[in-house]
Amino acid sequence: MRKGDELPPLEIPITRTLIVAGAIASRDYQDVHHDPELARQKGSPDIFMNILTTNGLVGRYITDHFGPRTVLRKVAIRLGAPNYPGDTMVLTGTIEALEDTSATVRIVGTNGIGNHVTGTVTFSMRDAE
Amino acid sequence: MGDDPDTPPPRPDFYDPDDSAARPKPHGANDSTAPGPRDPDAVAARPQSGDTGGPAVRPLAGDTDHQTPRPHAHHPPDDLLTRLKAYEGHPAAVAGVGKDPVNLPMIRHWCEALGDANPVYTGPGAVAPPTMLQAWTMGGLTGHTGRSSAYDELLALLDESGCTSVVATDCEQEYLQPLRPGDRITFDTVIESVSDRKTTKLGTGHFVTTRTDVRVGETLVGTHRFRILKYAPAQRKKPPARPQRPRPVVNRDNAGFWEGVEQHRLLLQRCTSCATLRFPWLPGCAHCGGPDWDTVEASGEGTVHSYVVMHHPPFPAFDPPYAVVLVELAEGVRMISNVVGTPYDKVRIGMPVRLVFRTYDGDLTLPVFRAAAEEAAV
Structure with missing residues (x-):
């Protein structure tokens, strides 16, 4: 692992099921995450992914790549273009900093509209047992 | 990065x-x-x-x-x-x-x-x-x-x-x-x-x-x-607040129909060779092939022959759910239209309906139908 290394991208199809399942699994019942009619009334063209699901997917991207010994220390994300059904989000990451016991990856998740999420994930590795 | x-x-x-x-x-x-x-x-x-x-x-x-x-x-x-x-x-x-x-x-x-x-x-x-x-x-x-x-x-x-x-x-x-x-x-x-x-x-x-x-x-x-x-x-400036209904494509084969609608008359074509009524308007008779025709004004009486309820996908200018009906006119021809004044889930096959003309978007007049029973009550 070296600074500047790029992680392989992870493509996530943004299905209606993922949006709703993620919202409910995170106990987020805001109507804009499951009810298209009410989402439209609030000015959104459709339902969209909640931030907790995005946060979880960003964490998954890192632990999928670095394996089960990965221990997440910090996830800081900022949302941009919403994830609407039918879109695809592509997560990419670049090793940004390496410390003695931790590393930070800068992540970007792009969809068909733009950058859905930008941010950083800091993690360390648990000792092998 | x-x-x-x-x-x-x-x-x-x-x-x-x-x-x-x-x-x-x-x-x-x-x-x-x-x-x-x-x-x-x-x-x-x-x-x-x-x-x-x-x-x-x-x-x-x-x-x-x-x-x-x-x-x-x-x-x-x-x-x-x-x-x-x-x-x-x-x-x-x-x-x-x-x-x-x-x-x-x-x-x-x-x-x-x-x-x-x-x-x-x-x-x-x-x-x-x-x-x-x-x-x-x-x-x-x-x-x-x-x-x-x-x-x-x-x-x-x-x-x-x-x-x-x-x-x-x-x-x-x-x-x-x-x-x-x-x-x-x-x-x-x-x-x-x-x-x-x-x-x-x-x-x-x-x-x-x-x-x-x-x-x-x-x-x-x-x-x-x-x-x-x-x-x-934010108030969305473009597109306009509400999209308009699609406009009819008027050509020389159907211009007479739309002229009738403007005058609040529902005109059917009648073959001058075999007297078969036809709708929608076409250049020739599907029964005998005759090219000549005149028109008959529909009485406006009809019944719902069939219908579907549109839920999805939504089209601009239409608010689903709504019923799209196939009306059988008293004259025997059928036409696709809407039943107005009746909730989409109250439309039924066999329902008597009567022609009315409605204007949409300020300038688009269309023949639609109203439940006949309801009109009698009004």
């Missing part, structure tokens, strides 16, 4: 304030027109703003007697900002309790939804996905007991100012200890900041930042900083 790690990530412009010029900060003094938090019990429990690093705004109405009104007290936006800023440093949740202990089923549902197959989230030694931190604090459909009135008041104040929509924009979490099944979390949330009024692509509003400390017993297991934008949805 070689950004300095200390700089914040580049902000996608979706929520970016177009107008980043900061408003003049309100002066520290209070304003007698700013009632601030309303619930006296909640106020009593709050730290004084001077203890929290926030602006020295004292929200208690009773404290304002000796304050000098500020020179710009008549500027409503600044009044609002002062009232909003008064909530900085106040708790949004005190000693909130997670509705469920950390548990394997909720962990499994989360992993299932997100497609996360990490083995450390399963089995006897399982830990919870760290990114679930906020999920354990969620109030769900029944709300949370730990929520302070200050946070509700702040949101209500924003609602009153027109900022009725909300979107989460930032989430920063630090994970200090893993959560394991059986752990019971408690949490305290403080309103860290309320931004000046910002104009974003979504609309104009205020960013509200909170910080939540999550504990198990006395142990701090994680912190969670969360930012939402409370905003008044």
